[in-house]
Amino acid sequence: MEALFVWTLVGLAAGLLVHRSRSAAAIAAAAALLLSTAAGHALWAARAHRRDRSLAALRATVPQPIFDRGYASSDACGACHPTEYATWHRSYHRTMTQTASASTVRASFAGETLTDGDGKRYHLRTSGDELWVDISGVGARRIGMMTGSHHMQAFWLPGGRGNEEIEFPFTYLFDDQRWVSRRDVFLVGREYSKDPSVWNRICVECHVTGGQPRVEPRTGVPESRAAELGIACEACHGPAARHVAANASPFRRTSLHASGAADPTIVNPARLAPARASEVCGQCHGIGCPPDGWMQDGIRFRPGETLGASKQILELASLGASACRAQIAADASFAPSRYWSDGMVRVSGREYNGLIESPCYQRGTMTCLSCHSMHDSDPNWQLSRGSDGNAACTQCHRAIGDKLEAHTHHAAGSTGSTCYNCHMPHTTYGLLRAMRSHQISVPRVQSTLATGRPNACNLCHLDRTLAWTAAALRRWYGTPEPRLTDEQRTVAAALLDGTRGEAGVRALTAWSLGWTAAQAASARDWMAPLLVELLGDEYPAVRYIAYRSLRTLPGFADFTFDYVAPEEARFAAQSEARARAAKLLPAAASRRAELLFDGDGRFAGGELERLEAERRDDDEMFLAE
Amino acid sequence: MSERRDTSAPDYALRHVRVGWTALFLFAALGLALEALHAFKAPWYLGVAGESRRLLFTLAHAHGVALGLVNLAFAATAHLLPRRAHPAASLALIVATILIPGGFFLGGLFAHGGDPGLGAILIPPGALFLLVALALLVRASR
DSSP states (O other), X not given: OHHHHHHHHHHHHHHHHHHHOOSHHHHHHHHHHHHHHHHHHHHHHHHHHHHHHHHHHHHHHSOEEOOOTTOOOHHHHHHHOHHHHHHHHTSTTGGGEEEOOTTTOOSOOSSOEEEOTTSOEEEEEEETTEEEEEXXXXXXXXXXXXXXXXXXXXXXXEOSSTTOEEXXXXXXXXXXXXXXXXXXXXXXXXXXXXXXXXXXXXXXXXXXXXXXXXXXXXXXXXXXXESEESSOHHHHHOOOHHHHHHTTXXXXXXXXXXXXXXOTTSOOGGGSOHHHHHHHHHTTSSOEEOOTTHHHHOOOOOTTSOGGGTSEEOOGGGGGGSTTHHHHHTOTTTTTTTBOTTSOBOBTTOHHHHHHTSHHHHSSOOOGGGTBOSSSBOTTTOBBTTTTSTHHXXXXXXXXXXXXXXXXXXXXXXXXXXXXXXXXXXXXXXXXXEEOOSSOOOOOHHHHHHHOOOOHHHHHOTTSOHHHHHHHHHHHHOOOOOOOOHHHHHSOHHHHHHHHSOHHHHHHHHHHTTOHHHHHHHOSTTOHHHHHHHTTOSSHHHHHHHHHHHTTSTTOTTOOOOTTSOHHHHHHHHHHHHHHHHHOOOOGGGOOGGGTBOTTSOBOHHHHHHHHHTOSOOOOOBOOO | OGGGBOXXXXXXXXXXXXXXXXXXXXXXXHHHHHHHHHHTTOHHHHSGGGHHHHHHHHHHHHHHHHHHHHHHHHHHHGGGSBGGGHHHHHHHHHHHHHHHHHXXXXXXXXXXXXXXXXXXXXXXXXXXXXXXXXXXXXXXXO
């Protein structure tokens, strides 16, 4: 049909040329017009054929968007809400899941060859807009989908059954501009088994909009689908087909604009009651127990509904009573890989759990939207304008804001007077870094003793002991001082956490040692020996974080260390770092006994090694971020 | 120049008056249709996937109307031009009036995502015909 229209126009033009003027020039012009059209048509058809063939091949293996169940797609939203569409479009929610293409990939596909632990080689390349990997002993495979575009990017290969997508064993780190083993981007012990993930069984729940795994119960073959790949408008506003159809009428739109009333055909989380509003985020940012049958139909929750009716949020205290109790009981690592022992969430991406455990939510009206915004924020942390400082808290806690120094005992404007630093410390782990806890809490040494979780004070005052913190909290707030061991009284908390803590604690400590606020509060000149020791940690994630923090210290900006290099190379680099650290003499103020300096001002490296050798908590672990 | 004026100018003028008003009518009507698509929020036109279609239809509307006016200008000034300028310039201008807005319109009608449809291949030859017509008219008016 398209070609018929085009050739009709061309025929009309050529006919005019020949009919009106029978000159040689007109005939030549008509011939040239016909020839150029024929050539253009041939090129266009060849390109269209290549594009259609590529799309058809991708469609056969990758879950496709299907607009049923009332979904309309973000395309339809963008037509009337261009600003909201644009702010969403630049967010990392949109690019959480994408079909793989050379034009949108952020990772490098410049002919790299990667080798996995079994010696299998993976050669990366592009072909037109397609991403391909040549796998030794297997052959060429086209990459189907990509996950993430913020800190790292993961990839998925067709599994060959339905539209099953299997985890590609390497991930690209943007900061480092390098590929690493998928395993090496998680905090996971060496002995911990981790099979390749199947996208259709895990990611489809939250990394798309309206995802349905549609795993055939008998064969296990998935024919997954989603309303849209990535987390799009309808994930938060609900299916919009009815809204789009209703608002095709200009009279209805005008009437709604004039009245300012809510449109009952769509959900606006900002207009929901606090609990309902937070559940919109909680459907994905919470540790959940998917209901029976979700492997076929997906999660039935729609924004504005009660989340618990479709997907139970799992809190540590109620795990045993949950519908998932049998599955949890069979997995001894379920709770430790997600919660601190007092129930506080310890992994990123599960902020809703933290929120609902917070007094500001339980006794106030705090929601995710109190601090975050999709449409009026920087894409990095999506903090709404003005919420990156104390205003986020003082919008309710005005009295504290008015007498800030009396409450914080730190200078106003200092990091010690920043509400977040004390009440939302970096005790959550994910994406190879520490993140803020979203459970609003009060610093307590008792919590550290009970759970091993570093307290907010010592995450900034890394050079101080637990006893120092306990004394300050008693003096300022009347918090009773707990009973402490000799080491807890005499050795800086960061040194104890970095040597004796479990892997998750070591990761948090290593990150804090590179945190600007902590370096300003604690001085940096004593940190190198501890970070150098952490370069030798058995957990790649801890080594990675320690190296990044070490690079921020004077004398180490040019130091190179590959956290996944063979052991010998890592040991050699660590020795070099140790030698560099030995040459750096800290200021007298840092040569204190709690930082392991002896009476002569010399660093007692042997003491650090002793603490590490006597590590009490060396269990294998995995953090399910 | 007056002694070389074309005695057949009224024929050409009439032809371009017809083409000009027809183009103006068609592409003004297209403009009205596009406004209606906006008013009723037609997803096919206003959706993000329809961005190329929207641009191409707008260009078809703008070029169609502009070329209609150019045809009317040609008709109004034909009597001032020498006879030898008329046949080729007239023909080239009419062909351009068919190909340029027609190419934009068909390119938009069959747009595939960000790519225009096959009709877009009519635009470059149309532009060439327009340039030829204008060059002939510039030369003739000196």
